[in-house]
């Protein structure tokens with residue numbers, strides 16, 4: 258690309274690739290080349306279509322599985338927590354009943 262003022266060769270800025278520099282007239286020109294645009298669009302398409310959806314899907318699947326696992330664990334805890342007191346209560350009732358019977362017989 259040539260400088261519109263002095264027709265000299267423009268040099269792409271190393272700091273900002275969107276700008277072309279003319280060393281003859283010390284000017285910089287903002288350029289948005291077609292190549293750059295297409296590249297950007299391609300990147301955006303890739304970002305918005307494939308990668309995030311896949312990641313989100315896997316994340317949500319993992320979350321569902323974890324929730325299900327937690328639910329199962331909670332069920333186990335509930336069963337373990339409710340059966341033991343019933344057994345203890347049953348044993349206590351048997352002991353008290355045996356004591357009462359023992360005292361009545363005596």
Ligand SMILES: [Zn+2]
Pocket residue numbers: 260261262263264265279280281282283284
């Ligand atoms: Zn120039």
